[in-house]
Amino acid sequence: MSNVIINRVAEFLRKHPPFSFLEEGDLLSIAQSVEISYLSKDEWLFHQGEAARPHFFILKEGQIMLQEAGEIREYCDVGDVFGILALLGKRPYVLDALAGENCLIYAIPVAIFEKLLEKNPKVSLYFAAGFAAGQVVFKADLEKGQEARMEFSRKSEDHSLLIFSGQSAFRISKNVLTCQPEHTIREAAQLMDERQVSSIIICNEQGYPLGIITDKDLRSKVLSKGISPDKSCSEIMSSPVITRKPDTAFADLYLSMIKNRLHHLILTEDGTSESPVSGILSDHDILLSMGNSPAVLIHALNNASTIEEMAQIRDRAETMLRYYLENEVAMDFVAGVMTEINDVIIQQAIAFGKKYLSKDYPEMEEVPFAFLSLGSEGREEQLLRTDQDNAILYGNVEADLKEKTQEYFQQLGSYVVEAMLSCGFSACPANIMASNADLVLSLSKWKAKFSEWVLHPSPEALLRSSIFFDFRVIAGSLALGDELSFHVFEEIKKKPVFLNFLAKNTLQNPPPLGFFRNFLVEKSGEHRDQFDIKARAMMPLTDLARLLVLYHGVSGINNTFKRFEKLAEIEPNYRELFTQAAKAYEILMRMRAIEGLQNGNSGRYIAPEKLGKIQRQLLKNTFGPIGELQDIIQVRFQLDFFRS
Amino acid sequence: MSWWPFRPEEKKESFVEEYLALFKTPIPSIRKINQLEFIVLDTETTGLDVKKDHIISFGAVKIKQGKIRVDSAIELYPESSKSLANTAKIHGLINRENLLSPMIFSQKLLSYLGSGIIVGHHVNFDLEMLQKISSPFGLKSFPNPHLDTLDLAVRLEYGPHINWNEIPMREFGLDQLCERYQIQTEDRHTAAGDAFLTAQLLIKILKSAETKGIDSFGKLFR
Numbered sequence: 001m002s003n004v005i006i007n008r009v010a011e012f013l014r015k016h017p018p019f020s021f022l023e024e025g026d027l028l029s030i031a032q033s034v035e036i037s038y039l040s041k042d043e044w045l046f047h048q049g050e051a052a053r054p055h056f057f058i059l060k061e062g063q064i065m066l067q068e069a070g071e072i073r074e075y076c077d078v079g080d081v082f083g084i085l086a087l088l089g090k091r092p093y094v095l096d097a098l099a100g101e102n103c104l105i106y107a108i109p110v111a112i113f114e115k116l117l118e119k120n121p122k123v124s125l126y127f128a129a130g131f132a133a134g135q136v137v138f139k140a141d142l143e144k145g146q147e148a149r150m151e152f153s154r155k156s157e158d159h160s161l162l163i164f165s166g167q168s169a170f171r172i173s174k175n176v177l178t179c180q181p182e183h184t185i186r187e188a189a190q191l192m193d194e195r196q197v198s199s200i201i202i203c204n205e206q207g208y209p210l211g212i213i214t215d216k217d218l219r220s221k222v223l224s225k226g227i228s229p230d231k232s233c234s235e236i237m238s239s240p241v242i243t244r245k246p247d248t249a250f251a252d253l254y255l256s257m258i259k260n261r262l263h264h265l266i267l268t269e270d271g272t273s274e275s276p277v278s279g280i281l282s283d284h285d286i287l288l289s290m291g292n293s294p295a296v297l298i299h300a301l302n303n304a305s306t307i308e309e310m311a312q313i314r315d316r317a318e319t320m321l322r323y324y325l326e327n328e329v330a331m332d333f334v335a336g337v338m339t340e341i342n343d344v345i346i347q348q349a350i351a352f353g354k355k356y357l358s359k360d361y362p363e364m365e366e367v368p369f370a371f372l373s374l375g376s377e378g379r380e381e382q383l384l385r386t387d388q389d390n391a392i393l394y395g396n397v398e399a400d401l402k403e404k405t406q407e408y409f410q411q412l413g414s415y416v417v418e419a420m421l422s423c424g425f426s427a428c429p430a431n432i433m434a435s436n437a438d439l440v441l442s443l444s445k446w447k448a449k450f451s452e453w454v455l456h457p458s459p460e461a462l463l464r465s466s467i468f469f470d471f472r473v474i475a476g477s478l479a480l481g482d483e484l485s486f487h488v489f490e491e492i493k494k495k496p497v498f499l500n501f502l503a504k505n506t507l508q509n510p511p512p513l514g515f516f517r518n519f520l521v522e523k524s525g526e527h528r529d530q531f532d533i534k535a536r537a538m539m540p541l542t543d544l545a546r547l548l549v550l551y552h553g554v555s556g557i558n559n560t561f562k563r564f565e566k567l568a569e570i571e572p573n574y575r576e577l578f579t580q581a582a583k584a585y586e587i588l589m590r591m592r593a594i595e596g597l598q599n600g601n602s603g604r605y606i607a608p609e610k611l612g613k614i615q616r617q618l619l620k621n622t623f624g625p626i627g628e629l630q631d632i633i634q635v636r637f638q639l640d641f642f643r644s
Numbered sequence: 645m646s647w648w649p650f651r652p653e654e655k656k657e658s659f660v661e662e663y664l665a666l667f668k669t670p671i672p673s674i675r676k677i678n679q680l681e682f683i684v685l686d687t688e689t690t691g692l693d694v695k696k697d698h699i700i701s702f703g704a705v706k707i708k709q710g711k712i713r714v715d716s717a718i719e720l721y722p723e724s725s726k727s728l729a730n731t732a733k734i735h736g737l738i739n740r741e742n743l744l745s746p747m748i749f750s751q752k753l754l755s756y757l758g759s760g761i762i763v764g765h766h767v768n769f770d771l772e773m774l775q776k777i778s779s780p781f782g783l784k785s786f787p788n789p790h791l792d793t794l795d796l797a798v799r800l801e802y803g804p805h806i807n808w809n810e811i812p813m814r815e816f817g818l819d820q821l822c823e824r825y826q827i828q829t830e831d832r833h834t835a836a837g838d839a840f841l842t843a844q845l846l847i848k849i850l851k852s853a854e855t856k857g858i859d860s861f862g863k864l865f866r
Binding site for chain 1: 703704705710711712713714715717718719826828830834836837839840843844847848851852855
């Protein structure tokens with residue numbers, strides 16, 4: 001036996017459902033039974049009507065086309081499982097299988113797998129659900145993939161850290177639903193349904209708790225066992241119950257839930273089961289009301305008096321972010337919350353900075369300014385604490401004050417940049433930060449700077465300047481920001497050819513799929529064989545969205561996916577494509593953030609083989625809109641005839 | 645003991661006799677490639693000197709009917725005087741349970757190989773190293789047909805008439821070939837890992853050989 005080889009095979013299988021649901025031992029026994037074969041393009045794997053082989057298949061490399069009378073019914077991509085319907089149904093293949101590309105195929109003997117199906121309900125459910133939906137291939141497209149990912153995503157990890165760190169105000173339900181042991185199960189269930197709660201406590205006449213019935217009990221003790229709902233509650237309730245006093249420290253309450261694997265903890269007046277029920281605490285309530293609440297965090301930030309305090313709160317926000325991402329909370333909400341938190345940090349840092357500088361520069365209090373965030377924070381989509389990009393814009397001042405004003409805002413900028421660094425944001429390697437004297441400018445200088453970019457666009461200048469076009473006022477005078485935006489649009493109107501340069505720029509990164517539908521990975525350097533999700537997938541979409549909103553003169557929408565949603569409104573004939581692009585961008589943001597959280601880095605580089613099958617497919621699908629949009633740009637801006 | 649002037653003819657052990665008996669009937673040259681059994685192997689050694697160095701591990705996997713049979717994969721760890729002498733000192737104790745005496749190793753090896761076609765990348769080196777372990781038991785050489793994936797790749801890319809001086813050998817390392825044939829290289833430099841890569845390389849090369857008319861044992865060994 002060779003463990004190296006079996007593990008290698010198992011590692012591939014493990015990334016793909018249904019194998020991902022298997023325990024290690026079962027997975028290895030499957031891996032050991034695999035037979036690997038290779039088909040060159042246009043070879044047949046099986047024909048319609050042939051008796052099912054004693055194997056089913058999972059595609060390791062390449063693409064298989066399932067056809068009916070020469071018409072393609074389904075594509076199988078890497079990780080897809082197929083040929084199983086015929087096997088389990090013990091009937092001939094219903095489709096022809098032709099290699100669309102050179103394929104490496106893993107064949108798995110059905111005999112071994114059938115045993116697992118019996119043993120592992122999750123696996124049989126996976127297939128049963130697929131068959132019921134008429135699936136021949138077990139795969140995932142963009143929409144379905146998202147659903148599937150939610151179904152199968154790992155449960156979020158322990159959030160207890162978060163709970164112990166703060167003086168979080170948790171909520172104990174005082175108004176507890178109870179019934180008597182003589183009540184029928186049906187009555188109890190009806191009460192739970194009316195009140196929309198997940199548990200009911202069974203009490204005696206004095207209100208002392210005897211037992212508890214939860215949603216789960218109804219499922220596992222009543223429905224699945226076929227017990228009549230007309231029986232009394234006492235037959236199925238969990239009893240005896242574990243009780244605590246309501247004034248127990250939260251950490252203790254929570255710990256007793258964890259230790260006893262309780263989803264619900266009953267609180268009684270004196271903490272024993274020989275006293276009336278006074279409340280109930282569910283783990284659901286805990287997740288909702290504990291640190292996982294943006295309101296709590298933002299409130300805490302607003303009340304923070306030091307930068308260190310803000311740094312701690314920002315760390316907690318990251319735990320919340322992780323929870324949101326793993327639970328597939330809508331991206332516009334997630335991005336909105338994180339942007340708000342980041343914005344508050346910056347606003348607070350500015351307030352601290354102004355206070356710090358007020359003694360030396362009392363006359364500067366009145367000078368209007370705007371603190372600009374550029375790049376991802378400017379676009380309201382910075383989830384992780386990646387590079388900060390920012391700048392300061394101040395109102396035009398009298399000539400004699402110019403020098404002092406410049407000095408003041410440069411110091412303010414440096415203060416904020418340092419505060420951001422303390423809160424865990426990285427420095428911008430290109431030094432696009434408000435501590436850089438070149439980026440702390442008066443309104444007229446900023447106008448001139450943008451005019452220069454618009455009037456003399458060179459590819460290099462565009463590459464560097466494009467993130468400036470995503471500026472957003474975080475603090476200070478919104479009017480100043482508006483004036484600058486207005487100026488930019490006027491300049492572009494005067495010299496529309498600027499957009500052609502910008503368009504040319506958006507075509508620099510083609511969709512990152514290679515000839516073999518593999519990911520284009522970095523060829524050398526530290527990130528060799530990793531996929532640069534930022535540069536190769538996100539930036540092209542960001543650039544495309546920016547170009548098109550500038551083209552349509554839309555201002556005030558910075559977020560890339562919101563830009564695409566707006567574009568879908570403006571150009572209804574491309575509605576579908578823009579919607580897809582918006583969705584693709586959301587998926588990319590989510591993936592990058594999850595990757596970054598898992599590895600404690602920017603999440604920018606992803607090793608494609610480490611991704612699960614569904615993730616990989618999702619990622620590939622996000623590249624679709626890039627190519628299509630680039631084709632539109634190519635035509636719309638006549639880039640074939642355009643020389644830069 | 646190579647310095648000994650009177651090297652007695654090693655007596656063949658019975659397992660060696662049994663193994664050698666397998667080769668009485670040669671493989672017919674018209675046998676189709678997908679009917680052949682290949683044993684793809686690799687060894688991890690202490691160095692490249694056949695005289696001085698020795699095998700640390702041996703890994704192999706079989707290809708039958710064109711399919712890599714994962715269930716046939718094996719790893720063997722032969723013990724050697726050198727590894728015992730050196731590693732024992734360093735670690736004090738070494739895990740000896742898994743180490744096979746030359747005799748047991750040879751028995752397992754020969755019964756695994758059978759009369760299949762031996763395949764490896766630089767396969768002659770591996771065979772020389774393996775032969776060294778088994779020679780005390782009377783094995784002078786492996787009569788199995790053997791195939792070097794390096795030669796086969798060169799032949800496919802440069803045609804049948806090869807001037808070896810013109811071949812950029814650097815492009816035919818296992819890493820380079822895996823890259824060219826789109827094989828993910830992981831577990832490099834473990835014997836079993838390399839054997840697995842070589843096996844994948846082989847089924848890909850054989851497929852492309854087939855398109856050039858190389859479809860039988862005879863044509864493969866031309």
